[in-house]
Amino acid sequence: MRVLVVGTGLIGTSVALALRASGAGVWLSDRDEATAKLAADLGAGTVVPDLRDAKGIADIAVLAGPPGVIAPTLALSQEYGVAEFYTDVASVKVLPVRQARELGCDLSSYVPGHPLAGRERHGPAAARADLFLGRTWALCPLPETSPDAVAAVTSMVLACAADPVTTDPGTHDRWVALISHAPHVVAAAMAARLAPDSVPADALKLAGQGLRDVTRVAAGDSALWTQILSANAGPVAEVVAAVADDLAAAARALGVSAALLARGDDPPEPPEMSGSLPDVTGLLDRGRAGVARIPGKHGGQPRNFTVVQVVIADQPGELARLFNAAGAAGVNIEDVRIEHSPGLPLGVAELSVRPDQAPVLLDAMEAGGWPVRR
Amino acid sequence: MRVLVVGTGLIGTSVALALRASGAGVWLSDRDEATAKLAADLGAGTVVPDLRDAKGIADIAVLAGPPGVIAPTLALSQEYGVAEFYTDVASVKVLPVRQARELGCDLSSYVPGHPLAGRERHGPAAARADLFLGRTWALCPLPETSPDAVAAVTSMVLACAADPVTTDPGTHDRWVALISHAPHVVAAAMAARLAPDSVPADALKLAGQGLRDVTRVAAGDSALWTQILSANAGPVAEVVAAVADDLAAAARALGVSAALLARGDDPPEPPEMSGSLPDVTGLLDRGRAGVARIPGKHGGQPRNFTVVQVVIADQPGELARLFNAAGAAGVNIEDVRIEHSPGLPLGVAELSVRPDQAPVLLDAMEAGGWPVRR
Numbered sequence: 156m157r158v159l160v161v162g163t164g165l166i167g168t169s170v171a172l173a174l175r176a177s178g179a180g181v182w183l184s185d186r187d188e189a190t191a192k193l194a195a196d197l198g199a200g201t202v203v204p205d206l207r208d209a210k211g212i213a214d215i216a217v218l219a220g221p222p223g224v225i226a227p228t229l230a231l232s233q234e235y236g237v238a239e240f241y242t243d244v245a246s247v248k249v250l251p252v253r254q255a256r257e258l259g260c261d262l263s264s265y266v267p268g269h270p271l272a273g274r275e276r277h278g279p280a281a282a283r284a285d286l287f288l289g290r291t292w293a294l295c296p297l298p299e300t301s302p303d304a305v306a307a308v309t310s311m312v313l314a315c316a317a318d319p320v321t322t323d324p325g326t327h328d329r330w331v332a333l334i335s336h337a338p339h340v341v342a343a344a345m346a347a348r349l350a351p352d353s354v355p356a357d358a359l360k361l362a363g364q365g366l367r368d369v370t371r372v373a374a375g376d377s378a379l380w381t382q383i384l385s386a387n388a389g390p391v392a393e394v395v396a397a398v399a400d401d402l403a404a405a406a407r408a409l410g411v412s413a414a415l416l417a418r419g420d421d422p423p424e425p426p427e428m429s430g431s432l433p434d435v436t437g438l439l440d441r442g443r444a445g446v447a448r449i450p451g452k453h454g455g456q457p458r459n460f461t462v463v464q465v466v467i468a469d470q471p472g473e474l475a476r477l478f479n480a481a482g483a484a485g486v487n488i489e490d491v492r493i494e495h496s497p498g499l500p501l502g503v504a505e506l507s508v509r510p511d512q513a514p515v516l517l518d519a520m521e522a523g524g525w526p527v528r529r
Numbered sequence: 530m531r532v533l534v535v536g537t538g539l540i541g542t543s544v545a546l547a548l549r550a551s552g553a554g555v556w557l558s559d560r561d562e563a564t565a566k567l568a569a570d571l572g573a574g575t576v577v578p579d580l581r582d583a584k585g586i587a588d589i590a591v592l593a594g595p596p597g598v599i600a601p602t603l604a605l606s607q608e609y610g611v612a613e614f615y616t617d618v619a620s621v622k623v624l625p626v627r628q629a630r631e632l633g634c635d636l637s638s639y640v641p642g643h644p645l646a647g648r649e650r651h652g653p654a655a656a657r658a659d660l661f662l663g664r665t666w667a668l669c670p671l672p673e674t675s676p677d678a679v680a681a682v683t684s685m686v687l688a689c690a691a692d693p694v695t696t697d698p699g700t701h702d703r704w705v706a707l708i709s710h711a712p713h714v715v716a717a718a719m720a721a722r723l724a725p726d727s728v729p730a731d732a733l734k735l736a737g738q739g740l741r742d743v744t745r746v747a748a749g750d751s752a753l754w755t756q757i758l759s760a761n762a763g764p765v766a767e768v769v770a771a772v773a774d775d776l777a778a779a780a781r782a783l784g785v786s787a788a789l790l791a792r793g794d795d796p797p798e799p800p801e802m803s804g805s806l807p808d809v810t811g812l813l814d815r816g817r818a819g820v821a822r823i824p825g826k827h828g829g830q831p832r833n834f835t836v837v838q839v840v841i842a843d844q845p846g847e848l849a850r851l852f853n854a855a856g857a858a859g860v861n862i863e864d865v866r867i868e869h870s871p872g873l874p875l876g877v878a879e880l881s882v883r884p885d886q887a888p889v890l891l892d893a894m895e896a897g898g899w900p901v902r903r
Contacts, residue, residue: 250790271735285840285900291735320734330732338719338743340809343816344775345715348707348768350819358704360694361645361665362823368742369712370823373816381810389787392780394722399776401718406770413763416624435714436755442717442747445724449736449744466659472856474865475849482846491848491865526659 156311159184159203159213159237161228163194166244166270167219168282171199173315176284182212194279209237215311218243222386226254233261240304242268242311246331247387248295248324262299266308267324269293269331270317285316292317295324332390339372339380340395346370364492401438408434460489460507463516465525467504476523477504484519486512532685533558533577533587533611535602537568540618540644541593542656545573547689550658556586568653583611589685592617596760600628607635614678616642616685620705621761622669622698636673640682641698643667643705644691659690666691669698706764713746713754714769720744738866775812782808834863834881837890839899841878850897851878858893860886 156179160171163185171181171194181200185191191202203209216238218228222245229241229251241264245251248267255265272290292312296305312319322330349359349370384391412432467473481488490507508516530553534545537559545555545568555574559565565576577583590612592602596619603615603625615638619625622641629639646664666686670679686693696704723733723744758765786806841847855862864881882890 271737283838288840290737293735320731322731330728330735333722333728333732334736334740337722338740340779340812341715341719341776342739342743343813344772344779345712346817346819347775347812347815348711348771348819349822350815351822354704354707354822356822356824357694357696358707359823361667361704362708363645363664365716365746366708366712367823368745369716370816370820371742372739373813374820375813375817377810377813377817380813381806384783384809385786385806388783388790392783392787395776395783396780397722398718399773399780401721402715402769402773402776405714405718406766406773409758409762409766409769412759413766416762432755432759435758436751438714438721439717439747439749439751439754441721441724442744443720443749443751445720445722446744446748448723448725448728448730449733449741450730464657466662471859471861472852474862475852475856478849478852482849485845487845488848 156180156215156314157213158182158311159209159216160194160200160219161185161206161216161232162219162224163191163199163279164219165273165278165281166286167217168194168197168199168279169272169284169286170217170219170244170270170315172197172282172284173287174311175200177314179311179314182209184209190279194282197279197282199279199282206232206235206237210235211237213238215240215242215307217311218245221245221382222247222250223254223382225251226258226260229255229260229265230258233264239264240307241265242294242308244268244270245386246335246383248293248327250386252295252297252324262297263301264304265297266300266304267295267297268308268312269295269327270312270315271331271335272317287312287315287317290317292319293327293330294319294321295327296321297324328387329390332387332394336384336387336391337394337398339375340384340391341398342370342373346373404434405438408432461510461513463506463508463513463520465504465506465520467525474504477520477525480519480523481506481516484515486516486519530554530589530685530688531587532556533583533590534568534574534593535559535580535590535606536593536598537565537573537653538593539647539652539655540660541591542568542571542573542653543646543658543660544591544593544618544644544689546571546656546658547661548685549574551688553685553688556583558583564653568656571653571656573653573656580606580609580611584609585611587612589614589616589681591685592619595619595756596621596624597628597756599625600632600634603629603634603639604632607638613638614681615639616668616682618642618644619760620709620757622667622701624760626669626671626698636671637675638678639671640674640678641669641671642682642686643669643701644686644689645705645709646691661686661689661691664691666693667701667704668693668695669701670695671698702761703764706761706768710758710761710765711768711772713749714758714765715772716744716747720747778808779812782806835884835887837880837882837887837894839878839880839894841899848878851894851899854893854897855880855890858889860890860893 158174158179159182160167161184163183175181182203183191183194183200184203184206195202216232218225225243225245246269252267270287270292272286309319486508488506492505532548532553533556534541535558537557549555556577557565557568557574558577558580569576590606592599599617599619620643626641644661644666646660683693860882862880866879
């Protein structure tokens with residue numbers, strides 16, 4: 156397979172590295188020459204100085220840029236005839252497809268795509284050959300797209316060790332609005348409440364893993380995320396508005412409850428009390444149901460693991476000792492999370508294992524001298 | 530130290546177990562006799578069948594129940610004279626303190642408290658002696674509270690291996706609204722968007738760690754959380770309303786952008802585009818600033834770790850081999866997260882280490898045969 160990567164940022168260079176690792180011939184192009192050279196130095200492929208001289212160089216051209224530059228780049232690449240088939244990796248699909256149509260691009264050779272992978276760093280230096288390993292890679296063939304183009308791009312996705320999922324551009328954009336773009340805005344809105352003018356640092360000493368998890372993604376780059384959100388504005392606006400409505404309703408219900416409290420009326424005892432805040436309980440119930448639908452590891456049953464908690468000393472070798480004991484007992488640890496211990500050189504490791512392996516793990520922990528509660 | 534725990538649920542029984550481990554004498558009481566007996570069977574202490582017969586039994590009585598029952602229990606316990614000093618562990622403080630005042634309780638012997646620890650399970654069977662290890666434990670002495678009471682309760686908190694932080698009830702409630710209660714509502718509102726009627730299961734196959742993190746806490750018990758939110762309704766309403774306002778403004782800005790897109794006006798190119806959604810970029814910027822203020826492990830510099838990513842096979846012993854290699858190289862892994870790999874028996878372990886230890890870890894990984902990108 157011969158592939159031309161146009162745009163050697165994080166995603167483009169990672170695609171190039173993954174394909175090189177699979178034995179493909181890879182050519183690189185970037186409007187910033189130094190960026191393309193850096194990618195080449197990292198072993199991602201051979202730089203093509205000018206696309207005008209690259210006629211027929213590749214089977215597939217991968218257009219790796221922000222949503223707004225995909226269609227113009229596709230038009231130019233097809234004009235120069237650099238490849239037989241074309242795909243892109245932008246995180247929204249309706250906008251580039253519409254623009255490609257308007258620019259009169261050949262859609263029979265074009266398979267819009269989007270690998271669901273990324274990092275909080277950018278540029279070719281952050282690229283990884285294994286970035287797409289086991290990740291979903293959405294492909295959105297158009298009515299005009301030829302079966303040969305779909306087959307070729309699907310092979311390329313599989314060569315990157317990703318899991319291709321086929322849908323259409325509109326559905327794709329609504330899905331990523333829901334599972335990625337809107338959650339980013341929601342996390343940012345919660346994190347924005349932690350600003351210095353409203354919260355002393357002491358308050359944040361009380362923060363646990365819950366707050367860290369809810370706000371983590373909000374650490375991403377604001378300018379880049381504004382571009383992504385802008386290019387998928389409609390679907391994101393719809394989800395964010397619905398979340399805002401639910402939160403406003405919850406705040407109103409809590410406000411009524413607070414006013415009763417301030418008047419000296421105690422909140423009614425449970426279970427009556429739950430009934431007095433139906434908006435809030437209802438929202439929490441819907442939230443529980445939503446969380447339960449997120450698939451777990453390997454696309455299997457969601458959260459179908461038992462969590463075993465073990466106290467560990469915060470020193471080199473301690474985790475190794477723990478995992479050795481688990482491995483020696485034949486237990487496969489599906490996931491691990493370390494709970495932070497502010498102020499103490501100790502932590503709690505939470506090990507997720509299949510329910511039938513939990514007793515085996517507990518035996519192994521106990522035999523190894525770790526304090527265990529069953 | 531002699532301690533009487535009134536209410537042997539998860540928190541009360543964990544306090545009892547922690548104090549027993551430190552050598553204290555512990556007595557147990559619960560209005561449900563079977564619950565108290567189960568705690569006793571777990572080694573948490575000795576059951577006191579009737580508080581009326583428990584005069585002078587303890588130095589400190591720990592009242593472990595939901596916010597609404599703290600004050601009545603305090604009044605009764607003081608009437609029976611079961612202890613010299615009193616504290617509680619409810620997750621809100623203004624409500625029980627106001628009720629204690631109204632009931633004419635002796636406030637000189639009472640130190641309102643709240644350990645910042647918990648689990649997603651409930652009841653004495655889920656209790657752990659190490660539940661408070663390294664966790665913050667808020668103490669909110671009142672103007673009437675005697676120094677002796679504060680000293681005694683502080684000693685007890687230290688005996689539980691927790692980190693006492695002193696504040697006042699109103700400040701405490703505003704802080705936990707911000708770092709725990711409001712994030713729970715926000716996570717639930719996002720997770721509620723994932724309901725079956727609006728999202729097919731296929732869409733959730735695209736979900737990454739970001740969505741899992743943002744929504745994780747929303748898996749908690751709805752009835753319990755409604756009680757907590759109701760008892761701290763004012764401060765929670767304030768934070769949730771502010772988040773709702775920010776999200777509504779972001780949705781409006783995105784809606785305007787979407788209308789322009791639908792009219793066929795392309796979004797302006799960056800950097801101008803960022804300027805076209807100032808509400809959104811501003812919110813994302815404030816979110817980034819907020820996330821950066823959350824303290825990291827050991828209360829140190831937030832997020833001052835380098836993340837090293839390593840591809841691992843999903844089989845027993847693989848993590849052990851990885852941590853052995855790190856331990857042998859003298860590298861202390863501060864945190865670890867395993868990225869899920871839907872559909873493939875492989876994963877990516879993200880190891881957080883001190884920046885100066887990252888090159889050492891990378892050398893060790895490379896020597897151990899793991900694929901490493903620098």
